[in-house]
Amino acid sequence: MSKKRLGRGLDALIPNGDSGSVPENEIKKIDINKIESNPYQPREEFNDELLEDLSYSIKEHGLIQPITVKEEEKGVYQLVAGERRWRAAKLAGLDKIAAVVQDYSPQQMMEVALIENLQREDLNPLEEAKAYQRLIEEFDLIQAEVAESVGKSRSTISNSLRLLNLAPKIQEYVSHETLTVGHARTLLALDTFKEQESVAKEIIENELSVRETERLIKELTSDEHEKEEVKKEIKEKDPNIIAIEDRLRKRLGTKVNINHGSDKGKIVIEYYSDEELARVLEHLDR
Template identity: 45%
Template sequence: MATKKSGLGKGLDSLITDKVGKNTTVKEKTEEKEATDGVMLNINKVEPNRDQPRRNFDEDALLELAESIKQFGILQPLLVQKKDDYYQIVAGERRWRAAKMAGIKEVPVIIKQLSDQEIMEISLIENIQRENLNPIEEALAYKRLLNEFNLKQDEVAERVSKSRTAVTNSMRLLKLNEKVQQMVIDEMLTTGHARALLGIDDQEKQFLVAQKIFDEKLSVRDTEKLVKKLQKEKKENKDTADLKDEKLEAIYRDLEEQIKQIFGTKVYIKQKNAKEGKVEIEYYSQDELDRIVDMFRTIHR
């Protein structure tokens, strides 16, 4: 069931700046201030969230960030939550990875207790705001919000500050052949190419066309033209096949009528494929069956 809206679509700042109530005790105020302002934690006590939407990290970009951290430190605290004997990263895994590369021993963190849905939403928002997710990771994250937390598409769109159409179009990419999805992840295809390929229903054909796009360096416009051409050819082939079927149907009905005139009973021709089929002759009494058999014997002689 969808939880109460929490302003997640406004960005991460609105999530990590809770106000202290007037009746809060001194101890609670101190703990709240510490959580909001950030504390330093041993980097080995902090671990990534295995369910976070992002799966791929650019090594070169991480090295650049690591060099920056060596010079200036981590400028923005990680958002974490307490687990059994460690702190799980909710937002900031890229900074954590770069800090490890830089040999940093302690990292600044803000500690929060969050629901699974809030963790998922925050991770998604952070990565979308920084454009860190590839299109397939983003689509999978939207799918998780829909399936695991029973949100509707317009609710997901509101939480991540996207239009409902943008969320819908993103999730459509998951209908692509898995090999084509991997090509999008590997940046062999753009989202524009991928959306055009959705016009091809046959999964294997999708992949073959995707390879052609990559090999021949086709633009999105060229890809759209190619897909339209394939769709037109498919329709023409279907129309031709339908017309051929109609002609065959007419021929079979005529043959049925001719055989019916010979045997004086209903006859059906049923086609299995282009070369095979069967002929069914109805009879309604033993005498009629004997008559039909005698006719066959006469023909055989």
């Protein structure tokens, strides 16, 4: 089957309704209740407040750009692009909506829906990653083909897909912007979901920067020689001292070492920048 590539963007398959490229007779007024949503829509969440705003705008000024649909059977259509406009038009109480009717394969429908959202920056990072993965699985594509289809570099696709290796809880944090993508990518260095969730909790509670998170993870994933040194140190240390070090490390978000003697000792708190020192002092002042 020949494939239409979408690397040039939406204009490759979707005529721009207000650019004059679509003859007037190709834009139809369609019963809004005869249109079904795009089953390949990558977007999982729609902001109700923004939909209300768009609905009000449509009531006041009308629909400026038509949606794009595919005719499934006589009088029944499937949405290809413009789901926010379609939803807002329904909220506005429109009976009919302007639409460009074109024929698309299932793969093209998914690509168009994905590109539309990418160009408008409407997808969160996990929705984007899931959409790439669905293209790969449902249409037997390789990453390079997905990259060509959506006009992205192969490394962009690869880095996006790696987010799907995160613990489900971490994916939820990224979707809701509790964690940044930068923080999330550093967690991929950890072997288990439990470790990822534990470090994520520290990031959130201690407001760690990405650089601070990288240092923390580097400590947790030190090479075997360093691990043996740590084990040796642990064997020699009082378990109560180790527990205190661990509490301080979690509280301050940095490495803490206690050298405890018979009558006296010292606490060493490591920091790696002026910014990190200020953060540690802020925690100590609380």
